[in-house]
Amino acid sequence: MKKAIFIMLLLSPFMTINAQRKLETINEYWRFERSDVNSAQDAAFNDQNWDIVNLPHTWNADDAMKGINYYQGIGWYRKKMISKISQDKKYCLYFEGALQDVYVFVNGKQVGRHQGGYSGFRFDVTSYLNKGNKAVNQIAVKVDNTLNPSIAPSAFSADFNFWGGIYRDVYLEEYNQVHFRNDNYGSKGVFVETPEVSNESASVKIWGEIKNEGLNALSVKIKNIIVDAEGKIVKELISKLKVESGKNTPFTALSGKITTPKLWSPDSPYLYRVKTQIIEEKTGAILDLIDNPLGFRWFSADTKQGFMLNGKPIKLIGACRHQDYEGLGNALSNDLNRYDIKLIKEMGANYIRISHYPQDPSVLEECDKLGLIAWEEIPIVNAITPTKEFFENCRINLTEMIRQHYNHPSVMLWGYSNEILIGGYSDALGELHKELEALCHKEDPNRLTGLAFHASPLYNKKGLGDLPNIVGWNRYEGWYRATLADFGKFLDEENTKYPNRPLIVSEYGSGSDTRLHSLSPESYDFSMEYQQLFHASYLKQILERPFVIGSSIWNFIDFGVSKRGESMPGINNKGIVRYNRKPKDIYYFLQAALTKKPVLYIASRDWVDRIGTSASINENFAKQQVKIFSNLPEVELLVNGKSVGKQKVVDFTAVYEVPFEDGKNILELISGNQKDVCIVNFKVLPYDLRSSKDKELVVAVNAGSKCFFTDPDNRVIYQPDQAYREGGWGHIGVDLTKKTTLNMPHNVKATTIDPLFQTARLGMEAYKFDVPDGRYEIDLQFCELQESEAGKRVFNVSINNEEVLSTFDLFELSSSLTASIKTYTIEVKNGKGIRVDFKAITGQPIISGIKLTRL
Numbered sequence: 001m002k003k004a005i006f007i008m009l010l011l012s013p014f015m016t017i018n019a020q021r022k023l024e025t026i027n028e029y030w031r032f033e034r035s036d037v038n039s040a041q042d043a044a045f046n047d048q049n050w051d052i053v054n055l056p057h058t059w060n061a062d063d064a065m066k067g068i069n070y071y072q073g074i075g076w077y078r079k080k081m082i083s084k085i086s087q088d089k090k091y092c093l094y095f096e097g098a099l100q101d102v103y104v105f106v107n108g109k110q111v112g113r114h115q116g117g118y119s120g121f122r123f124d125v126t127s128y129l130n131k132g133n134k135a136v137n138q139i140a141v142k143v144d145n146t147l148n149p150s151i152a153p154s155a156f157s158a159d160f161n162f163w164g165g166i167y168r169d170v171y172l173e174e175y176n177q178v179h180f181r182n183d184n185y186g187s188k189g190v191f192v193e194t195p196e197v198s199n200e201s202a203s204v205k206i207w208g209e210i211k212n213e214g215l216n217a218l219s220v221k222i223k224n225i226i227v228d229a230e231g232k233i234v235k236e237l238i239s240k241l242k243v244e245s246g247k248n249t250p251f252t253a254l255s256g257k258i259t260t261p262k263l264w265s266p267d268s269p270y271l272y273r274v275k276t277q278i279i280e281e282k283t284g285a286i287l288d289l290i291d292n293p294l295g296f297r298w299f300s301a302d303t304k305q306g307f308m309l310n311g312k313p314i315k316l317i318g319a320c321r322h323q324d325y326e327g328l329g330n331a332l333s334n335d336l337n338r339y340d341i342k343l344i345k346e347m348g349a350n351y352i353r354i355s356h357y358p359q360d361p362s363v364l365e366e367c368d369k370l371g372l373i374a375w376e377e378i379p380i381v382n383a384i385t386p387t388k389e390f391f392e393n394c395r396i397n398l399t400e401m402i403r404q405h406y407n408h409p410s411v412m413l414w415g416y417s418n419e420i421l422i423g424g425y426s427d428a429l430g431e432l433h434k435e436l437e438a439l440c441h442k443e444d445p446n447r448l449t450g451l452a453f454h455a456s457p458l459y460n461k462k463g464l465g466d467l468p469n470i471v472g473w474n475r476y477e478g479w480y481r482a483t484l485a486d487f488g489k490f491l492d493e494e495n496t497k498y499p500n501r502p503l504i505v506s507e508y509g510s511g512s513d514t515r516l517h518s519l520s521p522e523s524y525d526f527s528m529e530y531q532q533l534f535h536a537s538y539l540k541q542i543l544e545r546p547f548v549i550g551s552s553i554w555n556f557i558d559f560g561v562s563k564r565g566e567s568m569p570g571i572n573n574k575g576i577v578r579y580n581r582k583p584k585d586i587y588y589f590l591q592a593a594l595t596k597k598p599v600l601y602i603a604s605r606d607w608v609d610r611i612g613t614s615a616s617i618n619e620n621f622a623k624q625q626v627k628i629f630s631n632l633p634e635v636e637l638l639v640n641g642k643s644v645g646k647q648k649v650v651d652f653t654a655v656y657e658v659p660f661e662d663g664k665n666i667l668e669l670i671s672g673n674q675k676d677v678c679i680v681n682f683k684v685l686p687y688d689l690r691s692s693k694d695k696e697l698v699v700a701v702n703a704g705s706k707c708f709f710t711d712p713d714n715r716v717i718y719q720p721d722q723a724y725r726e727g728g729w730g731h732i733g734v735d736l737t738k739k740t741t742l743n744m745p746h747n748v749k750a751t752t753i754d755p756l757f758q759t760a761r762l763g764m765e766a767y768k769f770d771v772p773d774g775r776y777e778i779d780l781q782f783c784e785l786q787e788s789e790a791g792k793r794v795f796n797v798s799i800n801n802e803e804v805l806s807t808f809d810l811f812e813l814s815s816s817l818t819a820s821i822k823t824y825t826i827e828v829k830n831g832k833g834i835r836v837d838f839k840a841i842t843g844q845p846i847i848s849g850i851k852l853t854r855l
């Protein structure tokens with residue numbers, strides 16, 4: 001991004017005699033080795049066998065997705081930098097972010113160390129560089145992503161991956177001897193704020209320090225040019241200063257009144273810019289120039305009016321964002337970072353929680369530009385380390401975040417911890433929080449603070465709830481615990497107890513896996529349909545309560561967590577867009593609810609391969625539900641050219657029972673001149689399976705589950721479990737008054753279709769399938785979800801009276817949480833169909849799936 005600014009500046013009228021600072025990315029052609037290597041910092045070290053990488057780069061792009069033991073250790077980067085290095089200039093290396101304990105060497109000498117994986121840092125390397133027109137300088141960077149008790153986040157339990165590497169851009173910066181201070185916590189060194197803003201007038205204050213690294217004192221002018229979005233000059237402020245050699249000289253510029261300022265808001269993110277220059281008085285040369293965004297807005301939060309922006313209430317509605325991406329880890333281009341902000345904005349959000357750590361500079365630049373109000377926080381997550389080193393690291397993290405992002409009008413809230421009492425309360429923790437709260441306000445008196453709590457009464461008891469300006473609650477009622485309605489109950493109780501505390505729902509979300517679908521969705525089933533119910537319910541409950549100042553969905557994206565073992569191992573799939581940013585259907589529900597532009601969407605993109613059974617022998621179609629998300633009053637759905645009726649849209653949703661035919665079904669949704677089309681491939685099974693003429697007949701059962709499960713690799717759709725009826729298929733002899741199903745979303749070994757094995761039926765007598773005569777392949781799919789000892793669950797299995805498994809002990813065979821598949825071939829004759837019997841010897845028989853394929 002800065003490179004772009006630099007190019008712009010070169011062409012701009014602000015450039016007069018001398019080139020000012022020059023910023024150049026040095027992302028290309030680094031050598032990389034993922035281990036600790038002796039003497040790798042030495043200029044003469046031979047790195048020719050190392051990998052060649054471009055930045056941004058992480059060394060965990062692959063292995064962090066493959067389980068808990070991804071590489072956390074040391075990696076080395078080396079770059080031979082060939083560039084013009086002048087005698088009379090100053091040089092810095094600027095890292096936008098590297099995770100997380102970083103040592104930087106130039107020509108064999110250490111120039112600095114930075115601890116913290118999420119903020120920018122800069123080292124002055126002038127005295128270490130070889131000079132010349134084509135000077136060769138050897139940079140070496142040692143990076144360590146080991147969990148470190150002295151560096152936030154220090155808790156192993158933090159629910160994200162610590163992707164190691166130099167994962168953001170790196171710059172070589174060239175300065176004149178006299179320049180804005182560049183050693184101020186990685187910031188730009190020039191700060192902009194708006195002491196007064198109203199509809200009628202505003203004022204701007206710009207301050208910073210000038211560093212004179214030359215040998216002589218110099219008389220300079222500080223020129224601030226405020227331009228509007230069209231580039232028109234609104235104000236020019238000039239003051240004179242004498243800058244002493246070897247000193248930092250402070251300056252402050254006040255704009256005076258700017259009348260009828262154009263205000264910044266999510267609906268109209270009007271941006272001015274402030275160009276701050278140091279001009280040598282004698283020659284008129286511009287010695288340094290910094291360009292900053294400027295937005296005029298004022299805001300506050302209370303429980304009477306909620307969040308107020310520019311004098312008007314605005315409910316903050318948006319999403320939290322992690323920064324990783326499928327296949328790339330955290331090493332994203334600026335384009336991909338910006339793309340997320342665009343998607344969040346297009347959904348109709350006005351707010352983003354940048355969690356749980358500061359992110360790439362391009363993120364906030366895009367929030368400024370597109371109009372998203374931001375909460376940004378430092379990564380103190382789940383627990384603290386009660387040591388001096390950790391506390392100091394927290395202070396540095398916070399100061400870096402605030403100083404680096406001070407000038408972004410989009411930022412209105414600073415956060416400094418998340419669910420911190422997971423690790424328990426201590427007085428030290430209380431003290432740290434008090435200190436960080438005070439530090440936020442000292443560093444930035446103009447913004448609000450927020451903390452994100454989890455479901456524990458301890459936050460209120462221990463006084464943490466009284467600390468920030470805004471109390472954030474991460475709520476998961478109806479997912480990890482309780483019911484959807486308990487969410488609203490909690491909010492009301494909290495508001496009754498603390499009527500003057502502005503409350504924000506800092507997180508809420510439920511997992512979803514595009515392979516799982518349900519016509520009777522329920523909590524923790526990971527179906528796309530439950531996620532839809534969850535979000536519809538939460539959004540309604542949030543909007544109904546004026547005292548809730550806002551909310552952010554957890555999480556905008558599916559993101560990587562190596563230690564998470566749910567339906568998609570290694571992935572927290574609460575995203576409303578996939579890991580590759582393809583929106584899930586729920587994204588369009590939210591868009592319908594939050595935007596003014598017409599939204600008309602057939603919510604079946606996540607479920608285009610379906611199966612079902614006709615309701616009687618006279619029907620050759622199967623009815624199945626399809627949801628419509630829209631903000632238009634009425635819609636009409638056509639299936640294969642025939643109307644299935646008009647419907648009023650209620651709560652942004654209409655539900656159709658669609659009569660699907662076997663094969664391709666073209667769904668067309670119409671409202672006025674708007675149209676949406678979706679094609680669903682449907683397999684219709686006849687009511688009486690015995691009449692099936694299908695040579696490729698497949699009947700697959702997701703035993704013990706109410707979900708359809710699509711195995712995308714093998715193109716098989718498993719149907720939800722059901723009781724047997726004549727002519728159909730299903731379980732027999734299950735005592736439905738007892739608990740006869742299991743749901744254990746933990747990693748299953750030796751398979752990629754974990755969800756099939758994470759649910760199971762227990763204690764059935766048999767499964768019967770009234771399939772026509774012919775040859776069949778039968779897969780019996782097992783996974784032990786309960787027992788951790790051999791001998792606890794032993795049973796026999798027979799197929800059409802022939803015993804195929806005797807004294808079958810699944811744990812003995814394959815231990816627990818491991819997929820085991822037994823495949824048999826059978827000839828079905830005389831209209832007998834297939835019956836699989838289970839006979840308990842010890843414990844209850846268990847089965848995860850059964851698949852029949854006609855051969």
Ligand code: GCB
Nearest residue numbers: 159418419474507554572574
């Ligand atoms: C939370 C945490 C977040 C987790 C999330 C979850 O409350 O703040 O880091 O990822 O829950 O998905 O469980």
